[in-house]
Amino acid sequence: xxxxxxxxxxxxxxxxxxxxxxxxxxxxxxxxxxxxxxxxxxxxxxxxxxxxxxxxxxxxxxxxxxxxxxxxxxxxxxxxxxxxxxxxxxxxxxxxxxxxxxxxxxxxxxxxxxxxxxxxxxxxxxxxxxxxxxxxxxxxxxxxxxxxxxxxxxxxxxxxxxxxxxxxxxxxxxxxxxxxxxxxxxxxxxxxxxxxxxxxxxxxxxxxxxxxxxxxxxxxxxxxxxxxxxxxxxxxxxxxxxxxxxxxxxxxxxxxxxxxxxxxxxxxxxxxxxxxxxxxxxxxxxxxxxxxxxxxxxxxxxxxxxxxxxxxxxxxxxxxxxxxxxxxxxxxxxxxxxxxxxxxxxxxxxxxxxxxxxxxxxxxxxxxxxxxxxxxxxxxxxxxx
Ligand SMILES: Cc1cc2nc3c(=O)[nH]c(=O)nc-3n(C[C@H](O)[C@H](O)[C@H](O)COP(=O)(O)OP(=O)(O)OC[C@H]3O[C@@H](n4cnc5c(N)ncnc54)[C@H](O)[C@@H]3O)c2cc1C
Numbered sequence: 001x002x003x004x005x006x007x008x009x010x011x012x013x014x015x016x017x018x019x020x021x022x023x024x025x026x027x028x029x030x031x032x033x034x035x036x037x038x039x040x041x042x043x044x045x046x047x048x049x050x051x052x053x054x055x056x057x058x059x060x061x062x063x064x065x066x067x068x069x070x071x072x073x074x075x076x077x078x079x080x081x082x083x084x085x086x087x088x089x090x091x092x093x094x095x096x097x098x099x100x101x102x103x104x105x106x107x108x109x110x111x112x113x114x115x116x117x118x119x120x121x122x123x124x125x126x127x128x129x130x131x132x133x134x135x136x137x138x139x140x141x142x143x144x145x146x147x148x149x150x151x152x153x154x155x156x157x158x159x160x161x162x163x164x165x166x167x168x169x170x171x172x173x174x175x176x177x178x179x180x181x182x183x184x185x186x187x188x189x190x191x192x193x194x195x196x197x198x199x200x201x202x203x204x205x206x207x208x209x210x211x212x213x214x215x216x217x218x219x220x221x222x223x224x225x226x227x228x229x230x231x232x233x234x235x236x237x238x239x240x241x242x243x244x245x246x247x248x249x250x251x252x253x254x255x256x257x258x259x260x261x262x263x264x265x266x267x268x269x270x271x272x273x274x275x276x277x278x279x280x281x282x283x284x285x286x287x288x289x290x291x292x293x294x295x296x297x298x299x300x301x302x303x304x305x306x307x308x309x310x311x312x313x314x315x316x317x318x319x320x321x322x323x324x325x326x327x328x329x330x331x332x333x334x335x336x337x338x339x340x341x342x343x344x345x346x347x348x349x350x351x352x353x354x355x356x357x358x359x360x361x362x363x364x365x366x367x368x369x370x371x372x373x374x375x376x377x378x379x380x381x382x383x384x385x
Contacts, residue, residue: 003029003123005385006142006151008130009172010037012374013357014157015113020382021153022120029149030117031142032167035127038110039166040159044329044371049106051085052078052375053368054098060369062242063362064184068337069373072345072380078372088112097223099367125149133175140352153352153385157378160331160358162188168325172359173335179350182336184361188328190370191241192233193249193319200320202286203227209280210234214252216314219243223366225251227283231319238329239366241322250314253287254278259309267298279312287312330370334361344384345377354381 005021007014010032018028036042041049053060056078061069082092082100090112091103102109131143133154140154158172173183195203206227213225213236221239225232240249257278266274271293275284288294291311300308325331335355339348345360347353356377364370 001029001147002150003027004151005029005153005155006031006133006140006149007155007157008032008133008142008175009157009159009357009359010034010124010126011157011159011357012038012041012113012371013159013359013378014155015117016375016378017155017157017354017356017382017385018117018122018378019113019120020379021385022117022122023382026153026385028117028120028122029125029151030122031125031128031130031144031149033127033129033169034167037114037124037126040163040168041110041113041371042106043163043166044106045101045368047106048101048103049109049371050099050101050368051092051106051109052081052100052372054078054094054100056369056372060367061362061364061373062332063337063360065337065342068340068342069362069376071342072376073373076372076376076379078368081372081375085109085112088116097367130171132178134178135350138352153354155354155356155381155385156335156359157356158359160334161186162191162325162328162331164325176335176355176359179347179353181339181347181350181355184333184336186334187332188322188325189242189332189363190238190329190366191327192228192323193231193237193241193244194321194323195231196318196320199231199317202290203231204229205286206282209282211253211280211283212236212255214255215240215249216252217244217247217249222255231323232317235366241328242332242363242365244319244322248316248318251317252313253283253315254309254312259312260305263297263300263305263308267296269297271295271297271300287315329366330358330363332363334359334363337361343380345381346384352385354385356381 004026010030092100223235226234272288
């Protein structure tokens, strides 16, 4: 089989690249080992796909070169993306922090992207095993179990290695290395954090409790935290996993609240009951027990009140480790962007080879930023491949 563009990986990035290439009249073949396309999109946002964010800036991404994402993002503002999908019947609703979710579920977005790709003539080879991809004279050859595909351009859109249950592999990194591209160190990102030994029982006791927090360490993460029987999870924790590399985190359980004022209003209450005015009841009880605080609020000296308030705005939590690739929404690190054009996503030393999406060393924070990067980088490559 001979095509202009072979795209390995039919996820969000591969589909958008196919749409872009097809619009320019290029013949396109998407090859994926899954029988279903875009399985990560289908699972994203709890099945509702947090598909983009109202407010996207380059600083929302971690990348070895912080300027790398600028060009592709500038060519796909989230407003334009939303207008495009809304016009095609994909409804979204905006929730906290500018996150857009697909009202009819992630499936509406996947069907839309597939329809747009098929409209411009893209073909799909699904359930295919790719054995190798190599340079073949001026072109590329992709060896699959259904035969060899020859293409003038080859796009690697194979995603990161996180969440293998959804078809993720590390094949993209191996292929990229085979073409002489470097891969930066890989880490699981946007993942729950497991409790260290000193906090394991505390978390277990509080499993199921959730509250708004701010987590501070080498960065700052805002949102809700959920205690689980193994540690902590929830949007703020997933975001904190992007900067946590070991050591202690400080959790503010009382963002924007003045605990000393709350205590002053309730001198006769048991300390744990006073805390329960501003914290979930079970957390208030566990905190009082952990800090050995009993008796009425009136029994606390002004210094003890100050110390308690300080403790609850910077509650020390040392994770044992991040949960790992099985439950990480993204892979931090990837194909080194130093050898990739930020404008076209083409490998500077391998003409005709493109790398897009999560496979690159580009990772967004929680909130629709990773899917948006997949589309933006896919479309940018689709203008050139
Ligand atoms: C559970 C979960 C929830 C998420 N929720 C959100 C969210 O709400 N919002 C958000 O912005 N981001 C979210 N993400 C992250 C986001 O889904 C990804 O960053 C994005 O889908 C990456 O797109 P991609 O096209 O680069 O890669 P992928 O979507 O991973 O696509 C890669 C494709 O390559 C195929 N492939 C892999 N290996 C091989 C191989 N060896 N041979 C052939 N084909 C192969 C895969 O089957 C897949 O179809 C979530 C991720 C997960 C896991």
